[in-house]
Amino acid sequence: MATSIGKLSKSFFVKLLVGIIILPFVFWGMGDVFRGGNQNVIATIDSKKVSTQEFINYLNRLNLNTNQIKDLTQNDLVEKILSEYIGKKVMNLEIEQSGITVNDNSLRNIIKNDKVFFKNEKFSRIEYEKFLLRSNMSAPAFEKNIAEQESKRQFLALLGGGISIPQQLVESAFNKENQIKTIKYIDLAKYYLKEKPSQEKIKDLYNKNKDFFVQDFKSIQYAEITPQVISGNSEYDEAFFKQLDSLENKVLDGQSFEEASKENNLKVNIINNINENKKDENDKKIEKLSDKLFQKIYSIQKEKMPEVVKIDNKYFLAEVRSIKKETKSINDPDVLKSINAQINFQNKIKINSSIIKDISAGGFNKTKFEKFASDNNLQLNEYKITSLKQNEIFTEGFIKRMFLIKDGDVDLITDTTLTKSFLILSVKTQLKKIDKNSNDFEKYEAKARLNIINMIYKTFDQSLNEKYKVKLNKRTIDRVKNSY
Secondary structure (H helix, E strand, O other): HHHHHHHHHHHHHHEEEOOOOOOOOOOOHHHHHOOOOOOOOOEEEEOOOEEEHHHHHHHOOOOOOOHHHHHHOOOOOHHHHHHHHHHHHHHHHHHHOOOOOOOHHHHHHHHHOOOEEOOOOEEOOOHHHHHHHHHHOHHHHHHHHHHHHHHHHHHHHHHHHOOOOOHHHHHHHHHHOOOOEEEEEEHHHHHOOOOOHHHHHHHHHHHOHHHEEEEEEEEEEEEEEEEHHHHOOOOOOHHHHHHHHHHHHHHHHOOHHHHHHHHHHOEEEEEEEOOOOOEEOOOOOOOOOOOHHHHHOOOOOOOOOOEEEEOOOOOEEEEEEEEEEEOOOOOOOOHHHHHHHHHHHHHHHHHHHHHHHHOOOOOOOOHHHHHHHHHOOOOEEEEEEOOOOOOOOOOOOOHHHHHOHHHHOOEEOOOOOOOEEEEEEEEEEEEOOOOOOOOOHHHHHHHHHHHHHHHHHHHHHHHHHHHHHEEOOHHHHHHHHHHO
């Protein structure tokens, strides 16, 4: 069924519903609710029981692939699917209480107006039946699903419908993205470099993280498989591929690299102790091996497991003979680069925390902002922002956050990786005007409406968490996992 609905992604009602709301029932890690109980009941919602068979039927309808089925026993995928299923059950209870129903006429109109089933710009019963056959679904099952989806759409529309958006909220949404703002800013990149890491600090971090500085030296062997060698011809013809298939099948059945190369008269190349940078233990780069072939062979994780690999329309028998692990020296350039990056990151967090603390305590005004730049020999820049898309220095995300700073206030703005950090002083803000009859007004009215609807949905989710008492049967959940 999940596959069938996926094929209807072009339908208007599916577009409206996909991703609108996920009920945030957070059940996991609650200890006492994971009690034993009736093994035929996997969960209860208030007094309503969710049977194990009902949930298994739902699992089967999801058409999980082989890897997902394997993961059911390895992680919390069953719990997540059960959470989603209970969320749907709670939604259905709310829909039922709201009195929303989809009658046969409404259902008929939805299907007959869906262009997925059109032929020559008209609804075609044959196209509809073809879809059901391709999806391996009966008409009643499909129509029941459509009725459920339409009920949810109507229910969500009921929650957020009928909202009249005041012009003030539209203007507020507009002003968040449309300003002319003069700022002063300090790039903190130079400031972060003031504190140089000591040798003691570097050594301490190295000793604590030695496991991260281990590199593999792999001894590898490979042989090109050519038509001349295995089929006696010069062309990659049917005889060649037949012989290649035979070679590969024997390798897959456990034939060793040595046996396969000897049986097929392959010329073997051996390279001992090479790291991921294609360098040997003396830091000498191996030139005779192409980068593509090297990367393919080096990616083999297990020793003595030969593979047939294809590189640029050439075929090779390849194997990792042995793997030797070696801890990199503290003086290795990559090690020092990694340690310095870690120290710098920690230093940035420490400095930023101190600055934010000072800002929160009122320790930064215009005078102190300028003094901070002067005392630390940092450049004080003035900049005028006229557009959200103005990306000469700052990204759009940075500018959006600057638009929130009040004139005279100072704030610290960074990206998530702390790659760029700026101390910002808002000097002067001019708000732009929005024409009530413009396309922009409709655009920001929609944004204001969406903000309100999101707040409604969030409140609704919280109320559902409080309204319904959910208990899970941990033993039954484990039994379901073990059955796969």
